[in-house]
Amino acid sequence: MPVQVRVPPLLREAVGGARVIEGHGDTVDAVLWDIERRHPGFRQRLLDEEGALRRFVNVYVNDEDIRYLNKLATPVRDGDTVSILPSVAGGG
Amino acid sequence: MVAVYVPTSLRRLTNGQAKVEVDGDTLDMLIQNLELKYPGFRQALLDEGGGFHRFVNVYINNREVSDEVGMATPIGKDDEVAFVPAIAGGAGPLRFTPEQVKRYQRQIILPEVGPVGQRKLLAAKVLCVGAGGLGSPAALYLAAAGVGTLGIVDFDTVDLSNLHRQLLHGHKDIGRLKTESARDTLRDRNPDVNVVLHNVPLTSENALEIIGQYDIVVNGSDNFPTRYLVNDACVLLKKPLVDGGMFKFDGQATVFLPGKGCYRCLFPAPPPPGAAPSCAEAGVLGALPGVIGAIQAVETMKLILGIGEPLVNRLLLFDALAMEFREVKIRRDPECPVCGDNPTITQLIDYVEFCGLPRESALIG
Numbered sequence: 001m002p003v004q005v006r007v008p009p010l011l012r013e014a015v016g017g018a019r020v021i022e023g024h025g026d027t028v029d030a031v032l033w034d035i036e037r038r039h040p041g042f043r044q045r046l047l048d049e050e051g052a053l054r055r056f057v058n059v060y061v062n063d064e065d066i067r068y069l070n071k072l073a074t075p076v077r078d079g080d081t082v083s084i085l086p087s088v089a090g091g092g
Numbered sequence: 093m094v095a096v097y098v099p100t101s102l103r104r105l106t107n108g109q110a111k112v113e114v115d116g117d118t119l120d121m122l123i124q125n126l127e128l129k130y131p132g133f134r135q136a137l138l139d140e141g142g143g144f145h146r147f148v149n150v151y152i153n154n155r156e157v158s159d160e161v162g163m164a165t166p167i168g169k170d171d172e173v174a175f176v177p178a179i180a181g182g183a184g185p186l187r188f189t190p191e192q193v194k195r196y197q198r199q200i201i202l203p204e205v206g207p208v209g210q211r212k213l214l215a216a217k218v219l220c221v222g223a224g225g226l227g228s229p230a231a232l233y234l235a236a237a238g239v240g241t242l243g244i245v246d247f248d249t250v251d252l253s254n255l256h257r258q259l260l261h262g263h264k265d266i267g268r269l270k271t272e273s274a275r276d277t278l279r280d281r282n283p284d285v286n287v288v289l290h291n292v293p294l295t296s297e298n299a300l301e302i303i304g305q306y307d308i309v310v311n312g313s314d315n316f317p318t319r320y321l322v323n324d325a326c327v328l329l330k331k332p333l334v335d336g337g338m339f340k341f342d343g344q345a346t347v348f349l350p351g352k353g354c355y356r357c358l359f360p361a362p363p364p365p366g367a368a369p370s371c372a373e374a375g376v377l378g379a380l381p382g383v384i385g386a387i388q389a390v391e392t393m394k395l396i397l398g399i400g401e402p403l404v405n406r407l408l409l410f411d412a413l414a415m416e417f418r419e420v421k422i423r424r425d426p427e428c429p430v431c432g433d434n435p436t437i438t439q440l441i442d443y444v445e446f447c448g449l450p451r452e453s454a455l456i457g
């Protein structure tokens with residue numbers, strides 16, 4: 001059973017419109033590479049030139065922010081949910 | 093024995109006890125026995141004519157004692173009697189008017205609210221940043237519930253394209269200032285509410301002065317500079333911030349309490365200009381702000397009333413298409429530049445520049 005990756009509205013066109021896509025790998029980084037293989041350009045929407053997570057994008061493994069775990073090296077297991085959450089300004 | 097709640101101002105008479113027990117079949121007997129046990133009590137509650145001072149409200153089991161029955165009001169031995177002084181400088185009359193009793197009846201009968209809670213709501217001062225999508229339902233519900241003072245910051249005018257989601261404004265308001273349209277709608281909903289208009293863009297120059305006048309801030313702003321400005325001002329002033337945001341079919345809400353993290357702990361920096369389209373560019377489902385704004389109103393009321401578990405250190409995520417609510421954890425970041433252990437931002441900065449926007453871009457309330 002792979003990892004479920006929840007894609008925010010802002011990034012859905014980068015994965016063919018899907019809200020949730022499956023990813024394979026032992027860490028968040030490996031899962032993002034797995035998605036990158038199928039949807040080239042996906043990683044750069046989340047990561048800067050140095051390969052670090054952009055500061056307006058959070059990634060959660062289940063309900064934990066990976067900034068407080070092991071960042072991109074945070075391990076994932078089958079059945080985990082990885083959520084990608086960019087900040088949104090809308091309120092008006 | 094009857095349990096008597098002693099207000100803070102009278103605890104000097106009861107050796108600091110908040111609750112004491114005395115006998116008494118009527119309110120009159122109860123006060124006589126209180127006086128015997130705690131001399132000075134009677135004088136603190138009653139005037140020379142033997143009636144209650146105007147600034148004292150008496151409740152038996154959370155129900156206000158009526159003026160007609162007054163001192164003869166019977167008391168059962170398991171009843172709880174509370175003497176509650178009117179809040180100094182509080183909004184509105186010292187006692188509920190018959191209209192208020194009726195208006196708030198279904199809220200007052202909730203044991204968690206009661207007359208004491210309703211008084212807290214009437215005395216509360218809440219600032220809504222923005223009278224748009226989120227600000228509309230939030231302000232409408234807060235006004236309806238009897239939040240005594242509602243500030244509205246916005247400098248925009250009502251446009252036809254606002255009306256599919258901004259419930260504060262109607263067709264007749266197109267072209268009017270949103271603050272003035274909001275005031276008319278809120279007063280019509282509940283004339284008890286003192287609506288204070290701030291018809292200006294919120295800026296680093298005026299934010300501390302405006303936000304400083306309120307107890308709680310509800311964020312319904314629609315741009316990143318204002319979001320970071322409101323956050324930093326709330327951290328500096330130690331004000332609770334009830335935050336909400338939305339995009340297309342997705343919404344989020346959380347509560348930032350002083351000392352428990354802030355928006356910068358969640359998102360340290362804004363996206364570069366153009367990387368995150370606005371609702372104006374990407375669209376938003378009309379009823380979505382109804383969900384998120386109502387959640388903000390509920391959380392604001394819980395904070396005022398001091399009941400329940402606030403939405404603190406949790407970010408609530410709403411996906412309208414899946415019709416799903418989820419939560420992720422938010423932590424206070426000890427490295428946060430504004431609320432961390434060694435803050436580097438100790439006064440408001442230039443938020444337009446911080447967000448990398450051109451100087452002429454407007455800040456919207």
